[in-house]
Amino acid sequence: MSKFRVRRGPDVLGTFTDLELAEGLASGRFSEFDVVSPSEEGDDWMPMQKYVAQLEAEENAPPPLDPDDEPFRIDLG
Amino acid sequence: MSNNLAELFREHGKQVVAKHLRAVVGQPPAALVDGTYERLVVGPAWKEMPLPCKLLGRRRLQWDEFFERLAAVAYDQSGPLLKFAPDATVQTTAAFKEAVARIDALFETTERTVESVADSSEGPADTGRPVDETAPDGETADEPDTPPVAVGIDLGTTYSAISFVDEQGRPCSIENTGGENLTPSVVFFDDDGHVVGREARMAGVMDPDRVADCAKRDMGRPHYRKLVAGESIPPEVVSSIVLRTLKADAERKLGPVTKVVITVPAYFDEPRRRATMDAGRLAGLEVLDIVNEPTAAAVCYGYESGFVRTAASGAGDQQRRRVLVYDLGGGTFDVTLLEIQGNSFRTLATDGDVRLGGKDWDERLVELVAERFAEEHGDDPREDPASLQELWESVEAAKKSLTELKKAQVYVNHLGKRGRVEVTRDEFEDVTAPLLDRTQHTTELVVRQAGASWDEIDRVLLVGGSTRMPMVTAMLEELTGRPVDRSLSPDVSVAHGAALYAQLLLSRSSGVEPSFELTNVNSHSLGIVGLDKETGRKVNHVLIPKNTALPCTVDKVCRTAKENQRSVKLEVLEGESPRPDQCTLVGVSSVRDLPETLPAGTRVHVRYEYEANGRLQVSAKIDGHDERVSAVFAREGDIDAGEMQIWSEYVAHQANRDRE
Numbered sequence: 001m002s003k004f005r006v007r008r009g010p011d012v013l014g015t016f017t018d019l020e021l022a023e024g025l026a027s028g029r030f031s032e033f034d035v036v037s038p039s040e041e042g043d044d045w046m047p048m049q050k051y052v053a054q055l056e057a058e059e060n061a062p063p064p065l066d067p068d069d070e071p072f073r074i075d076l077g
Numbered sequence: 078m079s080n081n082l083a084e085l086f087r088e089h090g091k092q093v094v095a096k097h098l099r100a101v102v103g104q105p106p107a108a109l110v111d112g113t114y115e116r117l118v119v120g121p122a123w124k125e126m127p128l129p130c131k132l133l134g135r136r137r138l139q140w141d142e143f144f145e146r147l148a149a150v151a152y153d154q155s156g157p158l159l160k161f162a163p164d165a166t167v168q169t170t171a172a173f174k175e176a177v178a179r180i181d182a183l184f185e186t187t188e189r190t191v192e193s194v195a196d197s198s199e200g201p202a203d204t205g206r207p208v209d210e211t212a213p214d215g216e217t218a219d220e221p222d223t224p225p226v227a228v229g230i231d232l233g234t235t236y237s238a239i240s241f242v243d244e245q246g247r248p249c250s251i252e253n254t255g256g257e258n259l260t261p262s263v264v265f266f267d268d269d270g271h272v273v274g275r276e277a278r279m280a281g282v283m284d285p286d287r288v289a290d291c292a293k294r295d296m297g298r299p300h301y302r303k304l305v306a307g308e309s310i311p312p313e314v315v316s317s318i319v320l321r322t323l324k325a326d327a328e329r330k331l332g333p334v335t336k337v338v339i340t341v342p343a344y345f346d347e348p349r350r351r352a353t354m355d356a357g358r359l360a361g362l363e364v365l366d367i368v369n370e371p372t373a374a375a376v377c378y379g380y381e382s383g384f385v386r387t388a389a390s391g392a393g394d395q396q397r398r399r400v401l402v403y404d405l406g407g408g409t410f411d412v413t414l415l416e417i418q419g420n421s422f423r424t425l426a427t428d429g430d431v432r433l434g435g436k437d438w439d440e441r442l443v444e445l446v447a448e449r450f451a452e453e454h455g456d457d458p459r460e461d462p463a464s465l466q467e468l469w470e471s472v473e474a475a476k477k478s479l480t481e482l483k484k485a486q487v488y489v490n491h492l493g494k495r496g497r498v499e500v501t502r503d504e505f506e507d508v509t510a511p512l513l514d515r516t517q518h519t520t521e522l523v524v525r526q527a528g529a530s531w532d533e534i535d536r537v538l539l540v541g542g543s544t545r546m547p548m549v550t551a552m553l554e555e556l557t558g559r560p561v562d563r564s565l566s567p568d569v570s571v572a573h574g575a576a577l578y579a580q581l582l583l584s585r586s587s588g589v590e591p592s593f594e595l596t597n598v599n600s601h602s603l604g605i606v607g608l609d610k611e612t613g614r615k616v617n618h619v620l621i622p623k624n625t626a627l628p629c630t631v632d633k634v635c636r637t638a639k640e641n642q643r644s645v646k647l648e649v650l651e652g653e654s655p656r657p658d659q660c661t662l663v664g665v666s667s668v669r670d671l672p673e674t675l676p677a678g679t680r681v682h683v684r685y686e687y688e689a690n691g692r693l694q695v696s697a698k699i700d701g702h703d704e705r706v707s708a709v710f711a712r713e714g715d716i717d718a719g720e721m722q723i724w725s726e727y728v729a730h731q732a733n734r735d736r737e
Contacts, residue, residue: 018133018137019183019184022129022133023080023082023184025129026084026085027081032128048128048132049723050723052131055131
């Protein structure tokens with residue numbers, strides 16, 4: 001289960017699972033303007049909305065093209 | 078642990094789902110499996126879910142499985158067209174129970190699961206009203222908070238306008254805070270927020286690096302043509318800020334406004350149309366449709382001439398009329414030949430230039446004045462951004478004066494030197510004659526393409542502020558042999574026509590018979606890149622020729638080139654040239670997940686659907702196979718979903734700051 005750190009201004013509110021984070025947002029404990037880090041240490045903080053956008057982009061990314069993709073031949077007649 | 082997330086999903090989700098499920102009502106049952114359902118229902122519904130649900134992710138919430146269940150139970154698929162099943166409400170509620178239970182299981186709270194099921198069993202009476210009202214007899218109804226009016230927006234290069242249809246069925250302009258019908262499409266990016274309109278233009282004279290104007294000319298490109306306040310901003314974002322301001326103007330008069338029709342030049346290609354719809358979404362608007370500007374003007378003309386039957390005005394006229402719409406705006410030029418018969422508006426041919434408009438006339442005048450000033454004073458105002466910005470403002474005012482006067486003065490202020498340059502109308506028309514010639518050639522081309530003669534054209538309508546120039550009237554009257562029709566307001570007729578069309582769409586969704594019909598054509602040929610068998614070179618193979626009536630569907634069979642090929646890639650182009658490098662690359666359609674062990678030469682059917690508004694959808698299937706294959710259409714220059722979310726929040730956040 002993923003772990004997140006949540007920060008509001010300079011104050012780190014704690015480390016939470018993704019379920020706790022989602023529940024906290026739903027209950028109002030966290031704000032969408034809080035900042036998250038999707039790791040337990042490090043400096044990779046980002047706004048909540050940006051993390052969600054990143055997650056959506058990963059989910060929506062099309063599968064990589066097969067390197068053997070061929071442009072097909074068509075009859076031009 | 079409490080489960081506010083499950084409650085949020087249930088409460089908010091029911092409204093979102095009910096709203097979007099009806100998007101495929103009236104489509105063939107195949108829409109549930111050919112990608113249409115995903116595109117019109119599943120994807121858009123997810124976008125409207127609240128942030129906590131999105132944080133958990135579509136996969137964790139099993140969103141797609143949830144909608145697969147809804148597809149199976151909410152619709153009656155027995156007829157030629159989808160409608161809601163008689164027990165859709167009950168079935169949808171049951172599907173929600175299952176979904177909420179899955180969320181509860183994630184939180185491993187058995188007691189909460191029981192409570193959630195009991196709450197859900199109260200049924201949709203409190204929150205499922207839209208599904209209640211749509212299910213039993215197929216009628217559609219407004220959502221509880223749906224405003225009763227949709228607006229039409231003419232999103233212009235230099236000026237924008239917004240209109241609505243009043244209770245008597247009349248299109249009416251909505252004024253901005255300055256009491257004007259036209260709002261300059263200019264955004265000034267201040268540290269505290271945005272300024273839009275006349276104030277932005279004035280502020281831009283002092284600080285041109287913070288102003289963005291004419292963003293419409295960059296639509297379809299990844300970035301606006303210059304950095305603004307040090308930032309690289311997509312042109313859709315600039316346009317969305319203008320749209321938000323117009324939305325606010327409308328809401329001051331009408332209350333909440335979310336539904337809109339936005340106009341685009343008839344000659345806009347697919348990427349530019351898509352970018353315009355994205356701009357609307359970024360502004361927090363539901364874009365009911367986009368419509369070509371000449372068509373909107375023709376609708377306005379039809380209404381004002383009494384052809385269009387509206388609820389208020391009674392039966393229309395059945396005489397067939399051919400109307401040529403010459404639309405010269407601030408930044409774009411279109412000419413379209415339409416046929417109006419009764420309530421039917423059919424485009425016969427269209428052409429234009431997305432980079433030709435009043436600003437180009439201004440530019441010629443800027444060059445002329447700057448050179449004269451430099452000759453007299455030794456300094457060129459074009460070399461200083463602030464002086465140049467002020468010169469553009471002065472030149473535009475002089476150009477307007479020359480509509481009525483034979484000469485005008487242009488005041489120049491550059492590095493402390495002030496001067497006055499006199500320009501005559503004859504000089505202005507001389508330096509801009511090549512621009513006018515381009516419009517004349519295009520006008521002649523459109524009439525030829527439609528297979529029509531000048532005798533068959535009943536009216537020549539002028540649209541766009543730049544048509545006020547006497548040279549335009551003179552050219553057209555000489556070309557057509559008839560007086561031009563100036564009955565329409567060149568400034569607001571497009572917005573009025575868009576508002577009439579928006580009202581039609583709203584009425585249609587409520588089951589009211591439409592008061593008129595629009596048939597458009599594609600303004601650019603659609604093709605794919607193929608290989609010429611003889612030369613081996615890449616060529617543009619046209620699938621849908623220009624000026625084909627929309628909507629239009631074409632199937633193209635391709636064959637796999639080798640054994641066990643799992644994917645096929647096709648580059649989609651818009652343009653008339655046989656050379657792909659001279660066309661616009663709309664995107665790349667990749668057909669994937671082909672079954673294994675297919676022999677070389679297996680037929681793959683790729684379907685291209687051009688929608689009525691000029692948007693393109695791609696799908697695919699294989700001969701003799703029931704499995705779905707995915708056809709991904711990766712568009713060039715798109716704002717991806719992640720960026721869309723970021724920019725959407727940015728625009729909304731800035732709008733809130735603007736209101737404070």
